[in-house]
Amino acid sequence: MKIFFEYLGLLHIEGIKNKSYIDVDADCTVVEMMTKLKIRKEHQKFISVFINNEEKSRQTILKENDRVKLFLPTGGG
Amino acid sequence: MKKITYDQLTARNSSQLKGKLEKAVIGIAGCGGLGSNVAIALARIGIGKLILVDFDVVEPTNLNRQQYFVDDIGKRKVDALEAKLKMINPFLQIEKHYEKLNGINVKIIFEEAHVIVEAFDKVSEKAMLVKSFTEKLFKEKCLVTASGLAGFGSANTIKTKKLSKNIFVCGDNKTDFLIEGVMAPRVMIAAGHQANKVVEIIDKIL
Numbered sequence: 001m002k003i004f005f006e007y008l009g010l011l012h013i014e015g016i017k018n019k020s021y022i023d024v025d026a027d028c029t030v031v032e033m034m035t036k037l038k039i040r041k042e043h044q045k046f047i048s049v050f051i052n053n054e055e056k057s058r059q060t061i062l063k064e065n066d067r068v069k070l071f072l073p074t075g076g077g
Numbered sequence: 078m079k080k081i082t083y084d085q086l087t088a089r090n091s092s093q094l095k096g097k098l099e100k101a102v103i104g105i106a107g108c109g110g111l112g113s114n115v116a117i118a119l120a121r122i123g124i125g126k127l128i129l130v131d132f133d134v135v136e137p138t139n140l141n142r143q144q145y146f147v148d149d150i151g152k153r154k155v156d157a158l159e160a161k162l163k164m165i166n167p168f169l170q171i172e173k174h175y176e177k178l179n180g181i182n183v184k185i186i187f188e189e190a191h192v193i194v195e196a197f198d199k200v201s202e203k204a205m206l207v208k209s210f211t212e213k214l215f216k217e218k219c220l221v222t223a224s225g226l227a228g229f230g231s232a233n234t235i236k237t238k239k240l241s242k243n244i245f246v247c248g249d250n251k252t253d254f255l256i257e258g259v260m261a262p263r264v265m266i267a268a269g270h271q272a273n274k275v276v277e278i279i280d281k282i283l
Binding site: 008009010045046047048049050053054055056057069070071073074075076077 | 098109110111112122124196197199200201203204208209210211212213222223224226229238239241242244246248250251252253254255259264275
């Protein structure tokens with residue numbers, strides 16, 4: 001199924017265009033999606049998840065056409 | 078110290094904000110480059126109360142971007158910042174916490190705040206505060222976080238972006254201090270974005 005995918009901050013995902021539709025497995029969770037996208041485990045623990053502009057847990061099951069945003073802040077302040 | 082009135086201090090503010098700013102309580106999570114600049118901006122416009130949280134003392138390496146002086150070196154940041162804020166706005170209420178924020182004390186410390194400003198420098202601490210919102214510790218509050226203010230170069234890549242109904246992020250979402258260093262000009266721009274977003278939120282909710 002297709003979802004709209006956006007990532008912000010420190011994340012750089014090889015081969016995935018930011019702000020684009022991507023294919024994910026039906027009924028997969030956010031964690032499963034992150035693992036499939038090869039997002040490093042040490043990054044995963046600091047990532048916040050937003051689905052359709054709402055804060056969601058990483059165990060949330062994705063639905064067709066969800067707008068998924070992953071946020072990993074960069075350092076500095 | 079010379080005496081002024083609250084009306085004099087806020088005389089040049091937007092009239093739309095009259096009666097709102099003095100009721101606002103803002104949490105400042107970290108009193109470094111972002112936090113000290115945001116706190117000063119909010120103190121100047123007559124915010125009612127600031128909750129300052131920082132576990133650190135002022136070091137010489139802080140002076141390139143944080144609102145401290147050479148004479149502040151060795152002082153707790155919350156104490157040094159309080160002294161400056163009081164010189165700008167004697168009407169400001171300040172609650173200080175000289176401690177490290179974590180997933181447990183954050184809820185108690187910021188209980189009274191309408192808006193929380195994330196002003197840490199480490200990724201893990203920034204993520205902890207955003208997570209406290211994503212895990213619904215705070216349902217009615219707003220968070221203004223920052224990501225991407227390192228180095229120098231274009232000032233115009235620093236933006237304010239909405240992550241959800243009550244979480245906003247200010248920065249270019251790209252630059253990192255471990256790679257590019259961190260300096261007053263871009264830090265102050267990001268802090269300006271954060272302070273301005275706080276004002277917009279206060280205008281809406283109070």
